[in-house]
Amino acid sequence: MTVTIVVGTQWGDEGKGKITDLLSSDMDMVVRYQGGNNAGHTVVIGNKVFKLHLIPSGVFYNNVSCVIGNGVVIDPAVLLEEIESLKSNGHSVNNLKISSQAHVIFPYHKDLDAAQEKKHEEGRIGTTCRGIGPCYVDKYSRRGIRISDLYNQKVLRQRLEWNLNEKSFLLNNFYGTKIKYDIEEIINGYIGYSHAIKKYVIEDSSYLLSEAVSNRKNILMEGAQGTMLDVDHGTYPYVTSSSPISGGACTGAGLSPKAIDEILGVVKAYVTRVGGGPFPTEIKGSEGDKLREIGHEYGATTGRPRRCGWFDGVVMRHSAKINGLTQLVVTKLDVLDSFDTIKVCIAYKYKGKEMKEFPSDIYKLEECEPVYIELPGWKQDLSKVKDFKELPVNAVKYLDKLAEIAGCRISMISVGPERSQIIRV
Numbered sequence: 001m002t003v004t005i006v007v008g009t010q011w012g013d014e015g016k017g018k019i020t021d022l023l024s025s026d027m028d029m030v031v032r033y034q035g036g037n038n039a040g041h042t043v044v045i046g047n048k049v050f051k052l053h054l055i056p057s058g059v060f061y062n063n064v065s066c067v068i069g070n071g072v073v074i075d076p077a078v079l080l081e082e083i084e085s086l087k088s089n090g091h092s093v094n095n096l097k098i099s100s101q102a103h104v105i106f107p108y109h110k111d112l113d114a115a116q117e118k119k120h121e122e123g124r125i126g127t128t129c130r131g132i133g134p135c136y137v138d139k140y141s142r143r144g145i146r147i148s149d150l151y152n153q154k155v156l157r158q159r160l161e162w163n164l165n166e167k168s169f170l171l172n173n174f175y176g177t178k179i180k181y182d183i184e185e186i187i188n189g190y191i192g193y194s195h196a197i198k199k200y201v202i203e204d205s206s207y208l209l210s211e212a213v214s215n216r217k218n219i220l221m222e223g224a225q226g227t228m229l230d231v232d233h234g235t236y237p238y239v240t241s242s243s244p245i246s247g248g249a250c251t252g253a254g255l256s257p258k259a260i261d262e263i264l265g266v267v268k269a270y271v272t273r274v275g276g277g278p279f280p281t282e283i284k285g286s287e288g289d290k291l292r293e294i295g296h297e298y299g300a301t302t303g304r305p306r307r308c309g310w311f312d313g314v315v316m317r318h319s320a321k322i323n324g325l326t327q328l329v330v331t332k333l334d335v336l337d338s339f340d341t342i343k344v345c346i347a348y349k350y351k352g353k354e355m356k357e358f359p360s361d362i363y364k365l366e367e368c369e370p371v372y373i374e375l376p377g378w379k380q381d382l383s384k385v386k387d388f389k390e391l392p393v394n395a396v397k398y399l400d401k402l403a404e405i406a407g408c409r410i411s412m413i414s415v416g417p418e419r420s421q422i423i424r425v
């Protein structure tokens with residue numbers, strides 16, 4: 001039995017979808033514990049490309065239970081769309097389980113997300129505008145509506161009335177929109193969704209997890225986004241509103257910390273970021289464009305071009321420490337195939353002083369300059385390499401450097417989007 005947490009170690013989009021999909025074949029249960037449909041996991045099976053936003057990647061295996069934990073925020077329309085698309089492609093979703101404690105995204109969450117982004121032109125976070133942040137705000141201000149509330153019409157109406165009054169006032173009087181909500185329409189729509197998802201709803205994901213742990217099952221906790229987008233440990237305020245780090249798996253699904261065996265950090269061989277916020281190793285200009293084009297670095301959820309940069313060792317150290325990584329999986333190594341030399345940031349320089357720790361204050365971070373070492377490229381196509389021994393010596397040296405910085409072993413290397421393009425170490 002093993003309980004493994006998969007986390008993104010950078011700003012998301014590290015390729016966790018492919019890795020969780022690969023690991024899922026040996027799992028009994030795969031669990032999402034935070035975020036919502038701001039995430040976009042791409043899984044390539046044969047000539048089909050699947051983009052999952054809410055449903056755990058384990059859904060492609062019939063014997064794997066796929067759990068959406070209490071820490072996730074759910075847009076039921078998106079969830080149903082995903083369920084239908086999987087079904088129409090011949091994939092069963094019978095093993096899907098949704099915690100009744102998960103919070104629900106309503107139209108006013110999306111409207112607030114968009115209005116806030118528009119209003120705060122300067123310092124815009126660059127959210128996915130899926131209503132994720134406003135939904136978590138309601139959760140923590142104890143005004144949220146949970147999946148279980150959709151089955152209690154009195155509570156649903158009461159909570160919606162309160163929320164619609166407050167949100168309409170805010171949207172129209174502060175954010176200057178002219179939005180009108182029809183409570184009956186919303187209630188009817190969401191009751192419709194609640195019927196459609198009823199067969200998947202479970203009371204509490206913590207019961208399922210503790211039972212699975214007691215029965216010595218293999219469990220995979222699938223983090224969305226990445227460590228640097230963590231609301232506490234990331235580049236606040238340019239972060240998401242949940243805890244993508246390994247600790248988030250305990251609160252976001254009701255997993256006992258004592259049950260955790262492995263914490264696997266997924267790291268891209270270079271770095272990308274979507275949205276605003278500091279990014280010390282960002283490459284501006286043609287080299288950055290080259291990385292974006294070779295790596296197809298466009299958002300799986302929004303299609304936005306991702307900002308690209310060199311591997312950041314300071315971020316890696318921070319991530320390894322916060323998450324307690326036990327293994328590293330390096331993805332997209334093949335994207336670096338054509339570079340003559342590859343830079344690795346090993347420290348930051350701040351006011352003339354070298355620092356190895358990630359600064360918690362982003363205003364300090366904005367003034368940090370990356371300190372690079374330069375490693376020779378391998379100038380060879382890695383996309384067909386299956387065995388670690390076949391890797392060119394310069395690729396091995398590059399990987400050794402990443403592992404040394406992270407302070408943990410590399411267990412897998414991904415060299416392309418297909419399930420088969422993986423080197424197990």
Ligand code: IMP
Nearest residue numbers: 012013038039126127128239240274275
């Ligand atoms: P939100 O999660 O939509 O509120 O967006 C907050 C920040 O997190 C923005 O910079 C988004 O671009 C970023 N973000 C959210 N989800 C993802 C993801 O799955 N991958 C990468 N960035 C993300």
